[in-house]
Amino acid sequence: MKLNFLFGIAALSLAIASCDIDAEPLNKDQSINGAVSGHDSHSFSNTDEIRTKHLDLEIDVDFEKKTIYGVARHRMERLKDTDTAIFDINGPEIQKVTLGKKGNEKETDFIIGAPEKYLGQPLSIKIDKNTEYINIYYKTTENAGALDWMDPELTEGKKHPYLYTQGQAILTRTWIPVQGTPANRITYTADVTVPAELMAVMSASNPKERNPEGKYHFEMKQPIPVYLIALAVGNLEYKSLGENCGIYTEPEMIDDAVWEFVDLPKMIHAAENLYGPYQWEQYDVIVLPYSFPFGGMENPRLTFANPTLIAGDRSAVSVLAHELAHSWSGNLVTNASWNDFWLNEGFTVYFENRIMEELYGKEVADMLALIEFQELQSELESLSEEDTHLKLELKKRNPDDGMTSVAYVKGAFFLKTLERDFGRQRFDTFLKKYFKDHAFQTLTTEQFKKYLNDNLISQTNIKFNVDEWLYKPGLPKNCFAISSPRFEKIQKLARDFANGKDIFKKPAKKKGKKQLPALKRDQYVPQEWQAFIRALPKKMDPKRLALIDEKLGFSKWGNAEVATEWYVLAINSNYTEIRPQIEAFISRVGRRKFLLPIYTALHDNPSSRSWGMEVYKKVRNNYHPVSIMTLDDLLDYTS
Ligand code: BES
Numbered sequence: 353m354k355l356n357f358l359f360g361i362a363a364l365s366l367a368i369a370s371c372d373i374d375a376e377p378l379n380k381d382q383s384i385n386g387a388v389s390g391h392d393s394h395s396f397s398n399t400d401e402i403r404t405k406h407l408d409l410e411i412d413v414d415f416e417k418k419t420i421y422g423v424a425r426h427r428m429e430r431l432k433d434t435d436t437a438i439f440d441i442n443g444p445e446i447q448k449v450t451l452g453k454k455g456n457e458k459e460t461d462f463i464i465g466a467p468e469k470y471l472g473q474p475l476s477i478k479i480d481k482n483t484e485y486i487n488i489y490y491k492t493t494e495n496a497g498a499l500d501w502m503d504p505e506l507t508e509g510k511k512h513p514y515l516y517t518q519g520q521a522i523l524t525r526t527w528i529p530v531q532g533t534p535a536n537r538i539t540y541t542a543d544v545t546v547p548a549e550l551m552a553v554m555s556a557s558n559p560k561e562r563n564p565e566g567k568y569h570f571e572m573k574q575p576i577p578v579y580l581i582a583l584a585v586g587n588l589e590y591k592s593l594g595e596n597c598g599i600y601t602e603p604e605m606i607d608d609a610v611w612e613f614v615d616l617p618k619m620i621h622a623a624e625n626l627y628g629p630y631q632w633e634q635y636d637v638i639v640l641p642y643s644f645p646f647g648g649m650e651n652p653r654l655t656f657a658n659p660t661l662i663a664g665d666r667s668a669v670s671v672l673a674h675e676l677a678h679s680w681s682g683n684l685v686t687n688a689s690w691n692d693f694w695l696n697e698g699f700t701v702y703f704e705n706r707i708m709e710e711l712y713g714k715e716v717a718d719m720l721a722l723i724e725f726q727e728l729q730s731e732l733e734s735l736s737e738e739d740t741h742l743k744l745e746l747k748k749r750n751p752d753d754g755m756t757s758v759a760y761v762k763g764a765f766f767l768k769t770l771e772r773d774f775g776r777q778r779f780d781t782f783l784k785k786y787f788k789d790h791a792f793q794t795l796t797t798e799q800f801k802k803y804l805n806d807n808l809i810s811q812t813n814i815k816f817n818v819d820e821w822l823y824k825p826g827l828p829k830n831c832f833a834i835s836s837p838r839f840e841k842i843q844k845l846a847r848d849f850a851n852g853k854d855i856f857k858k859p860a861k862k863k864g865k866k867q868l869p870a871l872k873r874d875q876y877v878p879q880e881w882q883a884f885i886r887a888l889p890k891k892m893d894p895k896r897l898a899l900i901d902e903k904l905g906f907s908k909w910g911n912a913e914v915a916t917e918w919y920v921l922a923i924n925s926n927y928t929e930i931r932p933q934i935e936a937f938i939s940r941v942g943r944r945k946f947l948l949p950i951y952t953a954l955h956d957n958p959s960s961r962s963w964g965m966e967v968y969k970k971v972r973n974n975y976h977p978v979s980i981m982t983l984d985d986l987l988d989y990t991s
């Protein structure tokens with residue numbers, strides 16, 4: 353890709369640099385030192401010509417100005433002759449760009465191209481024949497979609513401010529100028545200055561204690577895609593859970609978090625037994641404030657987690673199994689572009705379920721998989737046909753559009769179906785080799801297909817409809833089916849209740865048997881109660897819902913998964929007495945998976961729409977930009 357430079361003519365530069373990033377056809381399977389180029393319609397960068405190999409980041413975090421001041425020093429590897437290095441930016445203000453080693457730098461020209469929706473702008477830098485170091489001096493602006501600057505009131509301790517980042521899918525470019533494609537892997541160091549009373553942690557080697565001067569040095573020695581660069585700054589404490597494994601969070605949450613996540617060392621052990629050694633030395637989890645827009649994010653060495661995982665009964669730990677599994681699928685073997693997102697998430701959901709089976713048994717693992725399968729089935733009804741393919745086409749779209757249960761659950765059930773047909777033992781051997789052969793590399797769906805054929809399918813006489821799974825809509829007929837007797841039982845209970853039966857009285861005493869107690873909440877695990885709520889009619893008499901609340905206390909229960917489904921049913925049924933609980937929940941929790949169905953229900957019901965909007969206006973600023981963007985869209989909100 354060649355750009356016509358008109359350096360120094362800033363007014364013209366916008367138009368000129370709005371290069372068409374799809375202009376040049378690139379060889380599909382081109383792979384250079386782990387960098388696969390030509391696949392990624394979500395990056396302007398020219399990583400097929402020159403790519404970042406290593407980044408030294410120097411940043412100063414200013415909470416008063418809500419600004420990060422930084423220098424991103426990129427060490428480049430040149431793959432082709434070029435006079436331009438192109439980076440992605442979306443928000444940062446570029447102050448100057450220099451070439452050369454730190455301290456021996458000379459300024460160079462750059463131009464910033466026209467913005468494109470979702471992607472931001474190309475930052476094109478003029479380089480010499482021998483350029484190795486490119487240093488970009490910048491500061492973030494309020495348009496940094498990755499950053500959540502939190503005032504003290506929104507934290508648990510309410511005394512100190514907090515900042516955390518969310519890089520996936522293409523938000524790292526909103527706080528660091530980078531080549532923003534997952535197809536390129538880099539190592540990094542960071543020197544970070546923060547207010548002295550706060551501690552900083554990253555997806556890298558981390559401190560266990562606060563530094564009195566607020567200065568931290570980080571190193572990530574294994575090459576990672578830039579969406580995994582992450583930072584959190586707050587009043588943090590660390591507690592170990594075992595060898596190479598522990599928890600960071602605010603002191604107010606640390607003991608509850610340690611109790612909830614006590615099984616983490618066992619999970620790491622189970623995962624290593626399945627698919628080979630953990631490659632990142634340390635595995636820690638940081639429990640962030642409630643505004644974190646996801647349940648978990650697999651930042652290497654340091655999973656970011658939402659406090660809703662601290663359910664009080666260890667019922668949400670499958671999310672940690674999921675993020676841990678990403679240490680293999682996603683972080684070790686990475687999707688080459690967001691069209692191949694299922695390679696990250698489908699494998700991870702499959703792997704997560706295997707870890708859960710190892711630790712808690714098949715019955716529990718099957719219930720978890722069924723809950724997800726139900727979500728897939730209902731989502732398949734609302735998605736456009738193309739979006740139900742595993743291999744997606746997200747060009748010109750927000751890559752977050754691919755974050756549906758198709759990538760996650762259809763992806764996982766593809767692997768479950770392969771496991772069924774080829775046998776667990778053979779499939780496990782295949783997967784272990786897959787992770788080994790592609791460690792620290794990126795992969796396209798096409799490369800996976802070839803690898804699957806060469807290393808599994810062609811070695812047997814078994815026929816398998818791989819193309820149908822990868823490239824056709826919906827669910828193939830041979831999809832693996834799960835049944836759960838425990839779910840069938842609770843679904844019957846739901847149907848009985850819907851038919852007017854009193855399910856709360858003590859069952860009749862049977863001859864010679866012990867009298868069974870009346871129905872209680874703790875007789876079933878939260879996943880069974882989720883299945884119960886899902887088996888009720890979509891809309892019910894509010895009096896009947898009040899009866900459930902009286903007997904089982906769903907509205908007061910701290911389990912966010914159950915609460916969300918309960919609130920949606922309550923909103924659809926005009927069960928308005930529990931509005932205070934709903935408001936308290938959506939004021940506090942910023943996890944998009946919960947906010948989206950609740951606000952959708954509020955928006956879709958004419959008698960709750962204006963109330964929903966009122967609440968949203970009040971609490972919108974409590975959320976991370978990722979959730980705000982989705983909800984503004986849903987609610988047609990303009991500030
Ligand atoms: N990597 C994802 C989160 C993500 C995906 C963020 C795409 C931005 C873009 C993470 O591993 C994830 O899937 N989290 C899930 C939990 C999981 C158990 C399904 C979540 O947050 O709900």
Ligand code: ZN
Pocket residue numbers: 674678696697700
């Ligand atoms: Zn995931």
